[in-house]
Amino acid sequence: xxxxxxxxxxxxxxxxxxxxxxxxxxxxxxxxxxxxxxxxxxxxxxxxxxxxxxxxxxxxxxxxxxxxxxxxxxxxxxxxxxxxxxxxxxxxxxxxxxxxxxxxxxxxxxxxxxxxxxxxxxxxxxxxxxxxxxxxxxxxxxxxxxxxxxxxxxxxxxxxxxxxxxxxxxxxxxxxxxxxxxxxxxxxxxxxxxxxxxxxxxxxxxxxxxxxxxxxxxxxxxxxxxxxxxxxxxxxxxxxxxxxxxxxxxxxxxxxxxxxxxxxxxxxxxxxxxxxxxxxxxxxxxxxxxxxxxxxxxxxxxxxxxxxxxxxxxxxxxxxxxxxxxxxxxxxxxxxxxxxxxxxxxxxxxxxxxxxxxxxxxxxxxxxxxxxxxxxxxxx
Amino acid sequence: xxxxxxxxxxxxxxxxxxxxxxxxxxxxxxxxxxxxxxxxxxxxxxxxxxxxxxxxxxxxxxxxxxxxxxxxxxxxxxxxxxxxxxxxxxxxxxxxxxxxxxxxxxxxxxxxxxxxxxxxxxxxxxxxxxxxxxxxxxxxxxxxxxxxxxxxxxxxxxxxxxxxxxxxxxxxxxxxxxxxxxxxxxxxxxxxxxxxxxxxxxxxxxxxxxxxxxxxxxxxxxxxxxxxxxxxxxxxxxxxxxxxxxxxxxxxxxxxxxxxxxxxxxxxxxxxxxxxxxxxxxxxxxxxxxxxx
Numbered sequence: 244x245x246x247x248x249x250x251x252x253x254x255x256x257x258x259x260x261x262x263x264x265x266x267x268x269x270x271x272x273x274x275x276x277x278x279x280x281x282x283x284x285x286x287x288x289x290x291x292x293x294x295x296x297x298x299x300x301x302x303x304x305x306x307x308x309x310x311x312x313x314x315x316x317x318x319x320x321x322x323x324x325x326x327x328x329x330x331x332x333x334x335x336x337x338x339x340x341x342x343x344x345x346x347x348x349x350x351x352x353x354x355x356x357x358x359x360x361x362x363x364x365x366x367x368x369x370x371x372x373x374x375x376x377x378x379x380x381x382x383x384x385x386x387x388x389x390x391x392x393x394x395x396x397x398x399x400x401x402x403x404x405x406x407x408x409x410x411x412x413x414x415x416x417x418x419x420x421x422x423x424x425x426x427x428x429x430x431x432x433x434x435x436x437x438x439x440x441x442x443x444x445x446x447x448x449x450x451x452x453x454x455x456x457x458x459x460x461x462x463x464x465x466x467x468x469x470x471x472x473x474x475x476x477x478x479x480x481x482x483x484x485x486x487x488x489x490x491x492x493x494x495x496x497x498x499x500x501x502x503x504x505x506x507x508x509x510x511x512x513x514x515x516x517x518x519x520x521x522x523x524x525x526x527x528x529x530x531x532x533x534x535x536x537x538x539x540x541x542x543x544x545x546x547x548x549x550x551x552x553x554x555x556x557x558x559x560x561x562x563x564x565x566x567x568x569x570x571x572x573x574x575x576x577x578x579x580x581x582x583x584x585x586x587x588x589x590x591x592x593x594x595x596x597x598x599x600x601x602x603x604x605x606x607x608x609x610x611x612x613x614x615x616x617x618x619x620x621x622x623x
Numbered sequence: 624x625x626x627x628x629x630x631x632x633x634x635x636x637x638x639x640x641x642x643x644x645x646x647x648x649x650x651x652x653x654x655x656x657x658x659x660x661x662x663x664x665x666x667x668x669x670x671x672x673x674x675x676x677x678x679x680x681x682x683x684x685x686x687x688x689x690x691x692x693x694x695x696x697x698x699x700x701x702x703x704x705x706x707x708x709x710x711x712x713x714x715x716x717x718x719x720x721x722x723x724x725x726x727x728x729x730x731x732x733x734x735x736x737x738x739x740x741x742x743x744x745x746x747x748x749x750x751x752x753x754x755x756x757x758x759x760x761x762x763x764x765x766x767x768x769x770x771x772x773x774x775x776x777x778x779x780x781x782x783x784x785x786x787x788x789x790x791x792x793x794x795x796x797x798x799x800x801x802x803x804x805x806x807x808x809x810x811x812x813x814x815x816x817x818x819x820x821x822x823x824x825x826x827x828x829x830x831x832x833x834x835x836x837x838x839x840x841x842x843x844x845x846x847x848x849x850x851x852x853x854x855x856x857x858x859x860x861x862x863x864x865x866x867x868x869x870x871x872x873x874x875x876x877x878x879x880x881x882x883x884x885x886x887x888x889x890x891x892x893x894x895x896x897x898x899x900x901x902x903x904x905x906x907x908x909x910x911x912x913x914x915x916x
Contacts, residue, residue, distance in 0.1 A: 502804070505863060
């Protein structure tokens with residue numbers, strides 16, 4: 244789960260990291276009032292889960308409260324990478340002397356949290372990482388001891404020659420590391436970490452992603468979820484206990500297991516069509532899940548055929564078959580279905596489906612070929 | 624010989640009285656796995672299915688029943704703690720089936736098990752099976768056949784699909800290992816390739832990867848220099864959009880690292896035969912001189 248910038252800034256502030264003031268507005272009038280309170284020049288920033296906000300016109304400088312109101316009016320409601328902006332952050336426009344980058348991710352290769360630090364921070368950090376990786380210092384942290392003071396200070400000196408600033412940066416790194424474990428972050432970054440004209444070190448912008456597996460034990464963090472910032476079908480799917488990702492094709496896919504779901508999408512493409520979605524119905528196969536899955540898939544008018552690919556291991560294929568029969572009673576489907584069920588109780592499953600008037604296949608390639616033919620309007 | 628488990632495996636099931644644990648305990652017992660103990664705190668002294676003693680702690684199960692392998696079915700909230708407990712009790716092999724363990728918990732679990740010389744398989748994995756000998760986890764026994772193909776995979780049901788392809792064409796398996804779909808796992812492709820290369824019963828290896836991370840690329844490089852047996856590979860997620868998480872916490876493509884195209888290229892470069900679809904597995908093995916048995 245991604246947090247908005249303003250939420251990430253709150254978390255950093257609670258962990259003692261210096262963050263400039265700033266408040267969130269949902270209307271142009273609120274934006275004006277906040278700019279008025281802050282006084283002076285402000286920056287108005289779109290709060291969406293998409294990178295490249297600035298380049299998309301989602302970040303504007305405003306010299307007066309009236310300009311802040313106008314900027315907020317322009318930004319609120321705009322679409323950045325398919326996501327509508329519902330909130331803007333209003334923060335004072337800082338006089339910046341330098342921009343650095345500090346980030347922590349959990350690294351698969353070292354199996355540890357890795358701290359990444361670069362004096363070349365700012366909006367082009369991804370380019371820096373790709374073109375000049377030597378400008379990024381990396382340190383794998385041993386979670387048994389945490390980030391040790393001398394390690395943080397050594398990295399602080401890669402950012403600043405001044406010892407006071409190096410110490411301030413080291414302190415921020417240690418607090419960021421503490422914050423990662425405290426909120427269950429899979430990624431936490433400060434970009435840019437700035438020095439002001441007066442020489443103080445501050446976190447100007449922050450990004451935090453929370454490991455979804457942490458949410459159950461952290462209700463306070465789970466409450467930060469903003470459903471308006473996500474695609475509607477994906478919110479519905481999550482509430483139904485499904486994993487769903489919208490794609491652009493015409494073959495709706497309903498599969499058990501993430502690996503098989505990806506392999507099914509790949510096979511749809513292999514036979515010449517495009518998948519309309521990724522959907523993993525998971526291990527349990529209660530009929531209600533099948534109903535929800537079909538409802539979500541068919542809400543996309545581009546879907547021309549629905550393909551079920553179920554390999555019963557723990558999942559009993561007769562449960563899925565019952566779910567399909569029940570779902571088609573509750574929903575009137577306007578598109579054909581191609582059903583493939585193999586594995587645990589497959590004879591029962593095929594019997595249930597045949598009695599309900601469906602044809603069920605047992606081979607994955609046969610099923611995908613048939614679905615692709617239907618999607619292309621050739622019939623089966 | 625088989626890989627990681629065999630007839631000497633003495634299994635303790637953590638969470639044996641739970642819904643999943645009890646179901647799979649019965650499946651494993653029916654398959655012939657030596658289930659010597661179960662653990663559910665507070666239920667010590669009970670008998671599971673009138674034949675398996677239940678203990679309060681793994682340490683008790685190790686002391687009383689000489690358990691040497693643990694399998695974990697407890698809920699995600701307590702699964703990391705269950706791994707710590709098993710490693711502390713002195714079992715040599717831990718298989719964690721549980722899905723949904725926070726990755727930061729795993730950053731603490733992995734050094735703990737590694738420094739005790741314990742092998743952890745998973746978490747978020749289907750476990751492993753040596754057909755006809757022993758099964759630990761949830762891979763359905765009825766789709767497997769004894770034979771000489773070693774299977775290693777990051778996936779669950781996709782692995783079943785490929786095992787099914789092998790079995791229906793008379794190609795049995797020596798051992799099938801599901802290593803799990805999470806970003807931080809105890810046993811990776813290279814550990815399994817090493818074991819299959821050393822295993823006299825394994826004649827060829829099938830490796831099933833997916834998008835995300837660089838494990839497959841590293842495994843490909845390892846194959847090129849260290850594996851003499853034929854290897855056939857598959858990568859799921861060729862049509863996955865970049866930057867999106869596809870169900871498995873591990874299956875995410877960020878930036879340019881970990882795309883299916885990149886991994887398939889690494890396979891080809893290392894001399895691994897690449898399947899375009901799961902059904903290709905049998906033909907590619909035949910081309911490499913492997914026959915059904």
